[in-house]
Amino acid sequence: SGPRPVAMLASGRGAGRASSMDRPGLATAxxxxxxxxxxxxxxWRTGRAARAELMAGLNGADAGADREAEDTARGWSGDAIRLARLMRNExxxxxxxxxxxxxxxxxxxxxxxGQLARRLGPLADGLAAxxxxxxxxxxxxxxxxxSEFGRTVRENGNSGTDHGHGGVLWLLGARVHGGRMHGDWPxxxxxxxxQGRDLAVSTDFRTVLWRALGAHFALDDAALARVLPGFKFPAGxxxxLTG
Known part of the structure; x- marks a missing residue:
């Protein structure tokens, strides 16, 4: 939402390939x-221009080593490498x-x-890539x-967990004071x-985003209130969290 252009790219190795939208005849029509x-x-004009810029960034001249790494990567790691290439070039x-x-x-x-380990492994590999x-x-x-929701602490009758209440956010970056947990741990x-089954929520996820966005983009409280409307950041x- 807002005046800034937003573009979407397909996942997988076809992300940088021309689509029907890029065909000159169809684009002209x-x-x-x-x-x-x-x-x-x-x-339409904003979306087309944004896509053209993203495609140019994905297929930039310095993409050779990235493409070699992408060819050996699997699934989500390949998407992560493409995003990194795009960020460098655009x-x-x-x-x-x-x-x-x-x-x-x-x-x-x-x-x-099991299922959880088979998802955490690709997540870790993608972040490293x-x-x-x-x-x-x-x-x-x-x-x-x-994550958009947590998982229950208590195991269900099928050796799994159901949709839960509390969860965790990870922050990674040079300015993050890492190696420890921030916030209250219940x-x-x-x-x-x-309710006897879920991790209790001690921190609203918007508190983390408010602090992170404010530090990373040097946004004041008025600007952050436009990013996260209706949220009142708890002072202190x-x-x-960040430096």
């Missing part, structure tokens, strides 16, 4: 269709998001082996890993759990 200077016309890109699914571990979740592909730009980058004892929360 759509240019004529959306020629009027109305909301649809402006959205300085206008300020915020990007990647999605990794498959966390609905209702059955046979496992621990060191992203950091390596960023190179020196990593010092200027903040990575936030967040514990996993049954008495400390929410998560002091020392």
């Amino acid at each position: 759509l240019d004529r269709l959306y020629a009027p200077d109305d909301a649809l016309g402006r959205a 300085p206008k890109l300020r915020v990007a998001a990647l999605t990794l699914g498959g966390w609905d571990t209702h059955i046979s979740q496992g621990s060191a082996e 992203f950091a390596q592909a960023l190179g020196p730009l990593l010092a200027e980058t903040l990575v936030v890993v967040v 514990g996993l004892g049954e008495a400390a759990r929410w 929360a998560l002091d020392g």
